[in-house]
Amino acid sequence: MQNLNWDDLRYVIVLSRSGRLAKAARQLRVDETTIARRVARVEHALGSRLFERSNGQLLLTEIGREILRHAEQIEIGVCGIKTVATGVDDRAAGSVRLTAAALVMNRILTPGLPGLLQLHPQLQLHMMADPRNVSISNREADIALRFERPEQNYRVLAHRLCELPYGVFASAGSQSQKLPWVAYEESLCRLPLARWLADAVKQEPDLPPALVVNDSDVALHAVRAGLGRSLMPFCVGDNDDGLARLSGPEPVLMRELWLLVHSDIKHLARIRVVIEWIESVFAELGVRCKERAKRLK
Template structure:
């Protein structure tokens, strides 16, 4: 191995390995793609091995690249821990912090919170990834994640943010055109808006199971915000988080004492990042904001044994 082997080349290697493309890796590193390509070439020359197979579809790790990956990740972890233990705590809060979250919580709770983050820590660059999917902290797709369940593997640290309630909602334009829904049995035959079953990214979202009612999810979307907008337009009945639905004047809750469920939100960070000052600062504001607004996450009416049932039968 030559003396030109360095950490910046390894950072480029990790970024390309995780994204599969030079342009995406360059964006993640804040560099241009030619610089990333040059660093990959330098690393391959230093190691005397080809690390990627190049194709129009992107960059795929070779056997040598696969062998290098865990060692590069260990070096990355050591570097991050050193930064947290030696220098980061006493430095100004600067740099980028990327937060990954479900699209509902990200759009309705975290997006407004970015004002407070910007005012309290003006030197931070906050990146919010609010998507109907899961970001990987192990692959460094985000620095902090809000998830629907605690992680079961990896060097990840989690804490419960809050429980939250969900209920059945619909727009007056839909409800007023039909007979009143006074019992659970009356839900049968109604049009429901919900998730696409085979595109669910978390089991916690599979709540359209009602053993005593024949439910037909006629309108389906992989995106909660799309479901919300469809419900507001009068498309049908929709199970929505209370902290979102109660902000919408154009929705009414249906069977509040008979239909409801409870889920949880977890705050997760990679063990190598938890000591960094900028990460601690952002996590602290998220926890503080959730605690201050705790009542908005609680169901206005909680059915008996909410965790024992799912969806319209939660």
């Protein structure tokens, strides 16, 4: 077996997380040929194929997943060496990949970004509003916010961030209870808000849904446009001048929001800073939601 070069393994790690040569090339600021050459060099040194193509994506083979696990340990070690040598970790510098639902990303987190980046100008946040569950254990993202309690995984740490109260909202210009519902696709029936809306639709058989969507942010835009009523978190709907709450001060639904982070990187300053910022954003929203609820009573 030929000697392995850590720098070549870095290309394997990035390609495994992106799944595409073009995306990996952009991240590493090289051309696609360089990515392919470096990965081929690792495969040749190991005598094993690490990737296979499926539906336009490059996915790790079984041995590739094992190699990745060890390569990520080397990556953590290299980062630790850099931290000791430069102290850069104390300055919360570098990139952090954060994934969450589009509604959470656009309506809750993004408004608070200026303060975070002003305090930590060397921090670069990659925000991925991805409808699929981007994998933390496979290091597709560093931090994830999920509306479902995650399955136990020794490589992933999870804690409940908060419970979000939901109410029925409509456009601020139309507060009629007879508005049609903006509902969710049947494929999302496992989600509590989709089930709640499906039950609400059944209770009004003479009023079919005006629109069926697969994303909460799309539902929000539809409601703001006056197309119907739907469920929204208090902290989103009550802070949007284009929306009005139709339900009372008590939530019609509560949803848990979980924060996930890979156990190997939880100690890094840039990760800690982003987690603390997320927690502060939701803590502040909780205060505002409680104040709003008191005014409505």
